[in-house]
Amino acid sequence: MIRTPLLALMTAFLMVSFVSAEDENTRQFENEQQHETYRQLIKELRCPKCQNQNIADSNAPLAEDMRDRTYQMLKEGKSREEIINFMIARYGEFVHYQPPFTKVTSILWWGPLLILVIGVGTAIALTRKKKAVAELTQDERERLEQLRKSRDE
């Protein structure tokens, strides 16, 4: 059961490393840290052309341009944040796989919690009501007792 998804995941990772390896063969980095930042960035930046792929994965010419630009900017000594902001300024928040916490996106974070609270609240309210119905008055209890007796006889 567990094997198939795991295999799929492993294949996916393998494919990512193929594309990245091909791309990185032509690039020269000053140090391992810069290389690592580059690898992180191309995994985090989303290709606007072939949506649902990051620019490390995508073979689209635009993804290639974006990788080139990322590399150039790293070489110029630009920071991770500067590169991400540069891409967002041109392609929108869409381009980054970590959406910021804003008024619009807050519903995605708090929505499920809100629904859970409503659900639990409703369940509690409903069970309480049932209890209230289950409590009988003195008269009713006596009548119930009588009915039971008459049935048993």
Next chain:
Amino acid sequence: MTKFRWLILFGPLVLFAGLVLFLLKGLGSDPTELDSALVDDPVPQFQAKDLYDTDITYDQSVLHDGPLLMNVWATWCPTCRAEHEFLNELAAKGIPIVGLNYKDDSREKAVNWLNTLGDPYTVNLFDPEGEIAFDFGVYGAPETYFIDHKGVIRYRHVGDVNERNWSNKLQGIYQQLVEEAK
């Protein structure tokens, strides 16, 4: 207590109806059509050569005499071929369109295309490496930018401009920019 009862009975229904409306709206929208991040921003700065004569260089000021359209195109792009005839018609009506030739196979091919199919553009910018387009956030061709008289990007249309979307939507956007310029 009765009020509360109504809320329990009809609350979920209202929530469900809201969700249906929200999802229905999403059903009709095209996820590949992104809003430009540059809407309401001035056009980015650039230096571009003329497509016909590479001795001539333009900068962003060619986009300041709006309202005008900037059309991103290339000869490798079939949809650009499909919209070209309609761009010719718009140009004949006197609508200024600046052409941005985006990462074309060769300059000769692009010039040849304009010579044979007609040239609807008032200015032809040449962007062989796609650097100018990158600053505009272009992610494919064709794209058409609506730029107002102050040189501010007001709208971006992704895909071909045709008779239908022009009369349904785009003409209205352009007319509004014309009104603003008065």
